[in-house]
Amino acid sequence: MKQELTALLQTGRVSRINQPYPNELILTIRAHGKNHQLLLSANPTYARIQVTKIPYVNPAVPTNFAMIMRKHLNGAILTEVHQLDNDRVLQLGFTGRNELGDQTKLNLIVEIMARHSNIILISRSDNRIIDAIKHVGSDVNRYRLLLPGATYINPPKQDLQNPFAKTSFNDITQLIKDYPNVDVLAGALQKTIQGLGKDTAKALAQALHKDTHVEENFKAFFEQFNSPKPTLSHIGNNKINFTAFPYPDTDKNEFYPTLSDLLDAYFATRAQRDRVREQGAVLIQVVKKQLKKNRTKLKRLKKDLKETENADEYRVKGEILTTYLNKIQRGMTTIELPNYYENNAPIKIKLSNQQSPSENAQKYFKRYQKLKSAVKYLNEQIHLTQQEIDYFESIQSQIELAKPEDLVDIRYELEQGHYLKDHEQHKKKKNKRRKINKPEKFVSSDGTEILVGKNNLQNERLTMHTADKRETWLHTKNIPGSHVIIRSFDPSQETIDEAAALAAYFSKAQQSTKVPVDYTRVKNVRKPNGTKPGYVIYDSQQTVLVDPDEKLVNQLSENAKK
Template identity: 75%
Template structure:
């Protein structure tokens, strides 16, 4: 699962075929470490994604839609100033390393033609995107500024001279012609894992999975040189592969590697990466952008769970209320046997004649005051039952509500976080976390639900948070349409925009309801469906909360591939 130098080689070839001679029409930076260049080439527009994300650094064409910030960053403005309208003239890879250089011809402020290099270094947490003037190698800007306090070897700051990453003393396998050293390694190390480790020490651009695959290839039939060349030729004619490896892990490769199962093939490397990274990167962005919301929800859950435990202890105490009443009554009956100063007494129990009752006393109170003390405790606990019961119900509702919000954040796209934030602000759970920004006077517009199309062409709408759910069910949907929701599990409201949906559409909509719920990773999820006319919202309840009747239940195992195929 590595975007190593060899995979970069294949990606460079794919991008060269698609983008070379193309013109930049748009430049956006939807997320802090990611840049998207819209390039018009060969009659088509392509979104080139350059990602310096510490976990998901990569280069690819992407079809995943992005929501851009309302105010562009300084880095975006500099990129637009220098690269807008530029022509892509060349794409190069540094040896077989994870460094790609996109060379553009553009016009400066005076109208003179200039050559600029946009360099992406794919190096985990050190990944970066750097714009360099080709003439003098001066850095115009970088998405991550690196000063001398972090890296003494090279500065990555505007105005500094760009220095290539330190060159490793390794061979480029794509230009290698002498294979004597490889043949010796194969002879010396018959163990695949050990051979793979030594190959990584000799050859540039091999990740763990690629080196293991190469080691298996070289051991096939003794023809080391032929096998070596055949292995790397496949990077020039890739068969993009999504595969399963040991321990239930998944992987992406330029072609099928040995010892992989359930291989799924894609038309291009970029489409492969979209399929592999879309969900992972999306979750990462949601965690990054929704960090405040996540902390607020965790805090509320912790507070309410602590409160619930205390209330349950209080409720358990109220179950002993009758014990206090009985002791008070027995003390009153036998007051003549009680002397002031006693700390306890054993008296006959006319509620259980076989077992006398022992009663604790205060030596500071009279016998009758001791009896009254027990009656007061009884009355206090009796009065508390109603209050504690109400508080228990309210606290359980709060826990259910925040567990639902937590589930919605986990399933959210970055744009859905706006609605969740607004809901928490309206409920006064989220105070001034936005650096004292003034609240907007006008009501915030709720984002539209996600749209899907069933196999028979019926539109299906899915709410992604409480505000979307409420608007979809209570305002958008027709009373004769069908509503679906997971049974007793937090999840999305789903509406089938048909008065009489087919069995297939019902099953597909139920799959969407199960997938967009807390039970996404479960099997045989119960999904209820009924007509919208059977849905009611009790007064004073939280956003998205409804009750319903006349439902039918389906059992569904969520299928991610089906969800993808239904996307509009």
């Protein structure tokens, strides 16, 4: 990556600095006539440095760290990219001008060390820290402070060998003799060679076990890092891994032109879903709570409805008691009488010893009437409760498929439905109508525009207000998902199939195959009065079966950007 960034960005000028997320910084660097987004991430799970093509939405108000970066690095020239030995520490050297016009030399250091990852700006003249994206005090780390004004100290050096500077290989030969098992040898290599991950150590162990040419095999293995073949590998159990070149024991390898393209492919969906989980934690909690409450309620209502099936039994007992009132005496708790509805077979009936014979009969009739009246009420409540469950299942699906910026609309919808407290309610701008984000745009293979709503508010606006009545509307059949509009009065079958694939992908059935998708003219779609946002009914539909395809989705998205 150091080599890739040097070739692509060195001598480039910083034109823009943004901090879209708490632990991530994006420097827009113009180099060789092009703008490049350099992503520096200190995310505990996804720490990395790369050039990214993924667009990021920036906060309305920049953070203090972003403001300091802008003050010192705006307009600065990237003069060098330096790696600390073979460690996961990269130093970006910049030259710029201060407020007085004097030249300054700065280092922007990216330390990629899991939860200890950090991004630190230092002055090269005195090695003083200007700022760090994560402040680390003496109470957390006694070895070094990462605070403004403190002297920058490199991370503790490991007593391991840099493989790119290694000249003697006797120790490696001895390790191979001591550990003939590849997995055990891989563990030993990790304790000897600097910067080896578990998968790289195993690949190196396999390369060294090929024959007795230890030095040649060792150098040949690490030489591959100088001419990478960025690889995305499937390693079983639906897991994938990224490497600089193909490792042994992998199949279904996908290759990318650059390491940055590889990292975009690997991290885009994972990092985004992580951010959605993090930023949408409150929404996820509200939806889970509502689903649990309504599922419990539905279970209770169905139990009550099942009891109404015994209503006729209470009527029969009441009629039999009325017929044989003369045989009942006050104080009795049970009586056995002939059931003339079943060939006078004996039927045992419970009685209250505190009531008269007539009152006991009336008690059964009242119970019968109550259960008969409950049927209508229970069916209505079951229908309404099932609608609530369907609604929150659709929101749950939308959160899972959302981009961080889509969460704003979902939050607003839950606030409007009084499921979530509106924190803006006491502000003066409360009466100002909130702007809903635009649906996502795609372009089919034949150039037809396709719009996809990413949440209920977008779905409703798209279908009921944006779309022309003559355009085509699509939705997964009986499955929560997005509304999709083909912006054509006469779309080709190819476009319908591609739009259906989008509808299937942006639905709860994303991981399924042969997903049924209905399509019809927008004029056949209606919204019943009083229903939840995004809820519609439709007719005159046709159905197509499609497989959700992430590659197709990405391709149609790329078409829209051209």
